[in-house]
Amino acid sequence: MISDKLKSTILKELKLDEFEISEEMTADQVPGWDSLSHLNVILAVEQDFNIRFNSYELLKLKNIGELQSLINSKTVKSSR
Amino acid sequence: MQFNSFIFLFFITLVSVLYYLVPPKLRNYLLLLSNYLFYFYFDFVFAMLLFVLTSITYFLGNKINDSTDHGKKRNLVVFAVVINILALAFFKYFNFFTESFISLLNLLGFNNNLFTLKILLPLGISFYIFQTLSYILDIYYETLEVKSNFVEYAVFASFFPTIVAGPIERASRLLPQIKSQKEFKLNNIKEGTYLIIIGLFRKVLIGDACGKIVNHIFADPQYYSSIEVFTAVILYTFQIYNDFAGYSSMARGVAKLLGFDIFINFRQPYFATSVADFWRRWHISLSLWLKDYLFVPLQMKYRRYRMWGNIIAMMITFTLCGFWHGASWTFIFWGFLHGFYMSFALLSVKQKQYFKKLMPNKKSLTILQAAITFFLITFAWIFFRAENFSNAFLIIEKLFEFSTGEFAFRFIKILFMYLSVSFLLDYMEYKWDTDIILLKLKPPVRYAISVAILFIVFAYLITSDKAPFIYAQF
Numbered sequence: 001m002i003s004d005k006l007k008s009t010i011l012k013e014l015k016l017d018e019f020e021i022s023e024e025m026t027a028d029q030v031p032g033w034d035s036l037s038h039l040n041v042i043l044a045v046e047q048d049f050n051i052r053f054n055s056y057e058l059l060k061l062k063n064i065g066e067l068q069s070l071i072n073s074k075t076v077k078s079s080r
Numbered sequence: 081m082q083f084n085s086f087i088f089l090f091f092i093t094l095v096s097v098l099y100y101l102v103p104p105k106l107r108n109y110l111l112l113l114s115n116y117l118f119y120f121y122f123d124f125v126f127a128m129l130l131f132v133l134t135s136i137t138y139f140l141g142n143k144i145n146d147s148t149d150h151g152k153k154r155n156l157v158v159f160a161v162v163i164n165i166l167a168l169a170f171f172k173y174f175n176f177f178t179e180s181f182i183s184l185l186n187l188l189g190f191n192n193n194l195f196t197l198k199i200l201l202p203l204g205i206s207f208y209i210f211q212t213l214s215y216i217l218d219i220y221y222e223t224l225e226v227k228s229n230f231v232e233y234a235v236f237a238s239f240f241p242t243i244v245a246g247p248i249e250r251a252s253r254l255l256p257q258i259k260s261q262k263e264f265k266l267n268n269i270k271e272g273t274y275l276i277i278i279g280l281f282r283k284v285l286i287g288d289a290c291g292k293i294v295n296h297i298f299a300d301p302q303y304y305s306s307i308e309v310f311t312a313v314i315l316y317t318f319q320i321y322n323d324f325a326g327y328s329s330m331a332r333g334v335a336k337l338l339g340f341d342i343f344i345n346f347r348q349p350y351f352a353t354s355v356a357d358f359w360r361r362w363h364i365s366l367s368l369w370l371k372d373y374l375f376v377p378l379q380m381k382y383r384r385y386r387m388w389g390n391i392i393a394m395m396i397t398f399t400l401c402g403f404w405h406g407a408s409w410t411f412i413f414w415g416f417l418h419g420f421y422m423s424f425a426l427l428s429v430k431q432k433q434y435f436k437k438l439m440p441n442k443k444s445l446t447i448l449q450a451a452i453t454f455f456l457i458t459f460a461w462i463f464f465r466a467e468n469f470s471n472a473f474l475i476i477e478k479l480f481e482f483s484t485g486e487f488a489f490r491f492i493k494i495l496f497m498y499l500s501v502s503f504l505l506d507y508m509e510y511k512w513d514t515d516i517i518l519l520k521l522k523p524p525v526r527y528a529i530s531v532a533i534l535f536i537v538f539a540y541l542i543t544s545d546k547a548p549f550i551y552a553q554f
Contacts, residue, residue, distance in 0.1 A: 035371055036390050036426065039383050055380045056154075060221050 002068050005048065010064075013037070013044040023065025030064075049075060081121040083244075083330045084283055084537075084546055091118065096337045100264045108231050108258060111338070115238040119203070126202035133167055134237040136160075137212045138230055144219050145227070153220065160216045168209045174199050176407030204243040206404060206554050210369055212237055215251040217373055224252045232258050241334040245327055245551035247343035247365035254342070262339035274518040275333030277530050280537045282505070283326030288540075288547045290319035290498055298465060301478050305485030309478040311495045316465050317458045318502050320550055321349060324363070327549045329515060344515055348506040350457075353449040355421040358457055366404075370397050390426060395419040405464070405554050410472065414464045421456055 002021050011019060014032040027033040033041060045067070046052055051074040061067050081088045095114045102110050119127040140160040147153045169177075215236070218224035228236070235258050242249055297304050297312035304312075328345035335342045343365040352358035359367045375397040382389035395416070402415020425432070439445040466472035485491075508517045518526050 035375065035379075038376070039379050039386070039390055042380070043383055043386065055377060056150075058380050059377060062223065 002064060003071075006045070006064075006068055006071060009044050009048045010041060013041050021064055023063065023068065025064050026062070027064070045071065051075065081118060082546055082548060082552075083327060083334070084280060084541065084549075086541065087121075092334055092337065096269075099338055104261050107262070108235050111235050111258075112231055112238070115235065115240045115243070118240040119238065119243065122203045126205075129167070129171075129202055130208065130238055131234075133164065133209070133212060134234050135230075136163060137216060137237070138233045141216055141219050141233070144216065157216060157220045161213060164209050164213055164216075168205060171199055171202050171205055173407045201553070203552070204245065207246045207248055208237060208243055210248045210366075211242075211251075213373065214248070214369065215255075218251050224255070226252075226256050226259060228255050228259060239335075241331045241338075241340070242342060245324070245331075245549055245554070246363075247328055247331060247345040248369050249342055249365070250369075254340070257340050265339070268336050268339055271516050271519065272333040272336030274516050274526075274530070275329050275336060277333075277533055278505075278516070278518060279326045279328070279330030279333060281326070281533045282322040282329060282502075283549070284537045284540055285533070286498055286502055287319050287321075287323035287326055290315040290322070291547055293494065294319055294465070298467075298471070298475070301471070301475050304478065305483040305488065306479055306481045307484050307488040308491050309475055311491040313458060313462060313475065313479070314495055315498060317350075317454075317461050318498055320461065320464070321346070322502055323550045327551060332515070346515075348510050350454055350503075351450060351506065351510065352453050352457075353446055354425060354453055355418060355456060356425065358453060359418075366401070370401055374400065387426065391423045394422050394426075398422070408468075410463045410466055410469060413469075414460050417460045417463065421460075 002023060007021050010021065010030065010033075011017070014030065014037060016031060019030065021030065027038060027041075042053070042058060049071055051071065053070065053074075057070055061070065081091060091114075095110075098110060099107060116127055116131075119130060137160060140156055140163075144153055144156045144160070147156060215224070215233070232255065236249070236251060236254050239249065239254065294312050294316045297308060298316070301309050301312075325346040328343075332342055332344065345364050347361040347364065349358055349362040352361055375393050378393035378396055379389060382392050385392065396419075398415045398419030399412060400415065401418070402411045402413065405411045405414070436445060439448065462475050463469075463472050466475060505517065508520070509515055512520045514520065518530060521529065
């Protein structure tokens with residue numbers, strides 16, 4: 001499931017008021033999330049969750065659900 | 081064996097019939113044989129190169145797939161990418177590098193006679209190497225879900241409908257189709273045939289016809305007036321589009337005959353309202369390739385520079401995109417110019433919003449944006465087409481001479497005619513949301529138009545030299 005925190009980070013970065021985000025959704029299905037704004041969304045996620053991705057992790061992502069799992073794995077590690 | 085030749089029409093008819101006649105198990109073998117026969121027809125030695133690269137990439141792909149250690153996986157990917165890029169660099173860019181090096185030495189005052197090799201360009205190398213690289217990278221990024229045997233992979237790497245000039249197919253799209261059982265469907269034959277007819281129309285009757293005028297004027301611009309040079313520049317914009325879109329449509333048609341569905345490579349590119357929009361409509365298979373395997377990795381690497389990260393990634397991607405087209409500084413400059421256009425647009429978003437507010441009428445704003453985009457793209461094409469920089473600057477100088485010639489009105493009439501036909505085709509594609517526009521016409525009209533096109537195309541092919549496809553030389 002997509003957490004409220006991730007959802008609000010994405011919506012805030014893309015200046016969207018309300019938009020339902022599901023796990024299977026890909027970036028291009030979200031209004032305003034194009035190849036240029038992708039950079040800002042990723043930076044915002046890194047900042048809000050206080051984590052850092054490596055390029056390989058980012059390039060492997062296939063949908064927003066996978067981004068959520070990646071964040072989960074990183075936040076679990078850092079809270080240990 | 082060019083697509084616009086009788087021998088190819090014979091070849092594709094024969095392959096299509098045999099393809100559905102042989103047992104499904106043997107179809108990929110037949111396809112592989114056809115791919116190599118098609119390639120042998122151009123060059124036997126370079127077919128060997130294709131086979132060697134295919135074998136190496138397949139072997140390394142398997143190794144990457146089986147490896148569980150990430151470090152080892154990455155090293156194997158780097159190795160596979162380097163081998164493919166080296167092959168491309170040697171066959172496509174060796175002459176360029178040595179010649180540039182020699183001129184640099186001469187410029188610095190060193191007289192030298194470094195040895196040079198005259199290396200021939202293997203057909204389709206830029207296209208098939210990008211296809212094999214996509215296979216390696218899709219395995220690495222785990223986007224390729226199917227595992228294929230050697231024959232299936234070799235069919236993918238040498239697929240004859242796309243090997244000459246794309247569309248650059250992805251392993252994750254084409255391999256599953258190669259693996260699937262294909263039934264004979266009359267609809268595929270119908271769609272394939274109409275795509276081939278539309279492609280021939282664009283290539284032979286618009287592209288080649290424009291090309292005849294373009295070639296004369298670009299060869300000696302000094303002898304022509306501004307209006308004539310202007311006509312040539314605009315006609316080239318339509319020549320390159322119809323030549324390449326015609327080829328792509330034929331490639332799609334040929335693949336359709338065999339039950340394959342490949343990329344739609346063009347979506348009315350001259351209707352674009354920005355340069356970025358143009359790249360979403362022009363040579364789509366290359367744009368997506370560059371975006372996924374070059375732009376996004378660079379963008380992620382430089383993301384800490386925020387907007388400048390996007391600009392760095394864009395400038396590198398498009399300059400390399402220019403270099404991919406040909407080993408010459410004019411192509412590099414063409415790519416750089418596109419990167420510059422888009423970077424400029426990114427840096428002036430606020431100013432753009434301001435100007436948008438000044439034009440409340442949405443329709444006129446769209447037309448203005450499309451016109452500006454068309455102007456920018458046409459200007460960049462001058463460098464793409466010109467033999468060298470001095471030729472390009474001579475063309476630009478001529479344009480700004482504002483001179484008119486005896487035949488000015490005739491040239492404008494010719495220009496208007498080709499533009500109307502090309503735009504009409506695009507409008508129908510847009511309106512009906514399909515590239516198989518002939519299928520949208522009522523049967524008697526459709527048959528009449530198809531027969532008429534074929535008749536004129538055949539008459540043209542019999543009586544004049546067959547012009548090669550522009551993109552086949554990249």
